[in-house]
Amino acid sequence: MTRSARAALWAAAASAAAVAGMRPLVVSSGWMVGALGAVCAVAGAGLLVRGLLHRRAVAVVVQAVVLLGVLVVLFGGGTALVGVVPTPATFERLATLATDGVQVIQRYSVPAVDLRGLRLLLVAGAGLVALAVDLFAVTLRRPALAGLPLLAVMAVPLALAPGGYGALAFVAVGIPYLVLLAGGRTAVWRSAPGRSGRPRTVAGVTAGATAAVALVAAVAVPAAVPGLDERPLTIDTGPGDTIAVINPILNLKASLGARSSATIVTYETDEPDPSPLRIVTADVFDGETWAPSTGGDIPRSQRVQDGLTPAPGLSDAVRDSSVVRSTSISIRGLDQTYLPLPYPALRVDIAGEWLYETDSLNVVGDGETTRGRQYAVTHLEVQPTEGELRSASGAPEEVQNRYTELPELPAIVTETAQQVTAGARDPYERAAALQRYFRSSGGFAYSTTAPNDGGTNAVATFLAEKSGFCVQFASAMAVMARSLDIPARVAIGFLPGEETSPGRYRISAQDAHAWPELYFEGVGWTRFEPTPATRTGQSPAYTQPLQPIPSAPAASANAPLPSAAASAPAGSATTSTSATADPAAQAEPTGWDRFLALPWGWVLGALLLVVAALTPRVSSSWVSRRRWAGVGDAAGSAEAAGSAEAAWEELEDRVHDLGLRWPASTTPRRRAATLSEFTEPGSPAADELSRLLAAVEGARFGSGGHVPAGGVMVEQRTASQTGRLVRSHVDVVVEAVAAGRPRWLRWRARLLPMAGVRRALDWWDRD
Structure with a gap:
């Protein structure tokens, strides 16, 4: 080579x-x-x-x-x-x-x-x-x-x-x-x-x-080396190396900001299945963006170090049945005025002036930022029961009015919400039906591309295209919940992140996430998870009703009303969106469609493996056929000489696969002497080996007499005197040699003969 x-x-x-x-x-x-x-x-x-x-x-x-x-x-x-x-x-x-x-x-x-x-x-x-x-x-x-x-x-x-x-x-x-x-x-x-x-x-x-x-x-x-763990080849960014800022104002066309995978938050918790860390809630929706409300100044007396007020809407009974948890958080690369916390927090031990809002429990710094902070949080692990959510009474008037306010919406939004929840009997079932619609039954897919329209029709476009990232899922469910008179808002924060060791987690900016929170009197603000499991994993257990929800009309699960096309944004492709929105109405896939849908990556990989496995045998067979075919083109003494050379080359190739190799300068006689160790004197294999050696020496040199070659007595003759040799003569010698070689070599020679591969490499070997 x-x-x-x-x-x-x-x-x-x-x-x-x-x-x-x-x-x-x-x-x-x-x-x-x-x-x-x-x-x-x-x-x-x-x-x-x-x-x-x-x-x-x-x-x-x-x-x-x-x-x-x-x-x-x-x-x-x-x-x-x-x-x-x-x-x-x-x-x-x-x-x-x-x-x-x-x-x-x-x-x-x-x-x-x-x-x-x-x-x-x-x-x-x-x-x-x-x-x-x-x-x-x-x-x-x-x-x-x-x-x-x-x-x-x-x-x-x-x-x-x-x-x-x-x-x-x-x-x-x-x-x-x-x-x-x-x-x-x-x-x-x-x-x-x-x-x-x-x-x-x-x-x-x-x-x-x-x-x-x-x-x-x-x-x-x-x-x-002490101080280095079992991952010696890891780049670890220290505090301040990567700074992420999560925008608390959600534009329905934009993502949540920086997407670096560098660690920005680490935390340790005794909560077995941590909930997302919430930074802020956005409750004002103008058709294009969600933003936190400006409720005026926060009294300086509302310091988190002194303890937070009870979570809005959380009853004493539910609070008493909740488990008190402790979480220690370290900020490594997040520069934010809002403090990431589990919800609902009871107390935060942190240096500096940090104040909380009573209606949302958002924690904001008074001239402080999160960069480089370390703090401990005492919080509740609230796991409401289905019965508590079903039996929730109506929200207070102030909450109901404030958190159900909506701008004018395209008809598809309200009509789809009504269709999806047509069989639901209470607000909890309606909320669960909406979540199920986005996560599974509605044909939605998590995508890194937002809907084409980022204006006032963004939610309608999302419902038609059925593709988007967490901002679209959270916003659409919150808007549709409000249209059904369920108080809703959008929370912004981080998914739990990756568990690096038991009870320890790391969060990167890629874990930034948004989800809807719906209000149920007695339980308070409750997280739902409409974003598909490919992004978020399992949804909270309490959002999955044990009692089945009566089915909505067949068309409502996946298909928008006929007015959907008319409500879609101007300039959108009506044909493509309607096809996407209504899987039942799509045409039956053609044979060509099924052909294109095959997993061609795996097919190509399998073909490559098959080709790689067959190449040695096929190429070796091709070399052998061409070798013997060339012999048939000659006549007389030339045919005999050609068959001698072909037989000797065949013998060398096949014993090479059995692990017997010689330098290029080794003579045929020396090679025959080595092979004679595998043949019994007087046996057919010994006779054929002697004949092969005599034929090749006769073809190359020509002489007479008997000359001993190691254990082989060779009667030197010309090629024409030995007659034409065929492959069966070689087979006898190779079988005798193979009997004396290890079993794995015999199987390798049988399954992966490498003569053809060696010829191809020798063809390139021009050094």
Whole structure:
């Protein structure tokens, strides 16, 4: 194999290992099939072009085209001609998916959901990394620079994944990279030959030993140093390194702000299943935004250190049945005037002037911010029963009027709310029906893309498109609850985050979240969770009625009223939105649709595995057939000589698969002497071995007489005297040799004959 071919294979191995190290960033591993397939496609294209055309620059262009072809096949969605040739629609689709993927990165916490846009970025990124590594290591012959793209890939999980970059993954990338570096040191391979026949020097051995020691030390030393935990390859941002600000004013077109995965809040709690940390509640809705009400100045006497007033609407009976919990919170990278707290808080031990609002229990700093704060919270774990929620009496008039106020809404909003809750018998059932509609029965999907319209029709657009992020879900449920005369508001805060150890959690800006709170007299403000489980996990147990809710009319669960199209925002695509909003009305998928819907990433991966498994046997059979077919084209003595050479080559290939190898300079007689150790004197195998050796020596040299060759007595004859040899003569010798070899070698030779692969590599071996 040529040096460039070896470098290309090691470059592909390093790229594949680096890409595989990103597995912790995504919930599922389906994307890895396409990503590793892209790496193999890029590496294979480079090997093929350089081997055939000997043009390095052309290889780079072909690799880029092949990578584009992989993306078109996997993500083109039927827009490409014959499934491969991209069209303008193909590029438009890829651009749309790429935009979605960027938004997934910005808005999802790690591990992220394996959405199609993110999968496109991962597969494309894997192919580009393989292309860059191959470019530096093979095309430009600068293997040291190949470490730059590898390092860039490793830095992503290093910075974002909770466990950092694993030691095994680091070693898997480090070994092929070190081999690439060693291959670039041409001065090393000189002097006396080693066991492999390749010359090497003390300098080469020293360099290899140094690299091995350095690799082991990089993994082992950090784990042994006091103060470093079992995750030595983790970037940890200290206080103040990353500052996030969560906007308390929710625009229905905007997300909740910064989406960095760096830790901004850590906390420890004795609550078994922590609820979200609430920053602020927004209760004023103008059709476009939710904002906290301005109820005037907060008396300085309302200090959280002195204890907060009881939560609004919470009865003594429910409060007494609730469990008192304690949570210690440390702010590492959040700069906010509102204090993140579990709800409802009873007391906050914190330095500085922090005041609370009595009607919302929002805690705001009097000239203070959250940056760098550490504080302890005593709070209640309120778990109302279904009976308490069902039996709740009407809200006080002040609460009812204030928290059901709405601007003029499109008809689709109120009509859909009435349809969804048509079978409900009380406010609790109506609230549960709304939550179920958004989470499961309504056909909604969590997406990183907000509805197209961000104005006064945003809620209507969301109901039609059935796709959005938490702001849309929380806002739509709160608005629809208000339209049903259920007091509602929107809370802004953080999901519980990731549990790093029992009772300890970390929160990043990606955990920023919004959810609706509905008022039930006796229980107070109660969290519901309309955002699908892909983002939030299980909804609170009390929001799932044990008593079944009477079903609404069949059309109400998923389909808006006929007026939905008329109520949709101007300029929206009526056909597409109505199709999305009414799954029952969609046309039956065609055969082509079903074909396109197949999991082509897995199919391609399976095909690649099948091809990889069959390639050795198929290529070896092809080499053998061509070898013997060439013999039949000759005549007379030429045919005999050709059959001798073919038989000897066949014998060498097959015993090579059984683990018997010789340097290229070894004569046929020396090789026959080694093989004679596996044959009994006078046996058919010994006779055939003698005949094969005599034939090949006769074909090459020609002589007479009997000459001992180790344990083989050879009657030297010309090729024409030995007659034409066939494959069965070789089979007898190979079977005798195989009987004396380990079982695993026999199975490997039978299942994975490598003669064809060796011929392909030798074809490129031009050093």
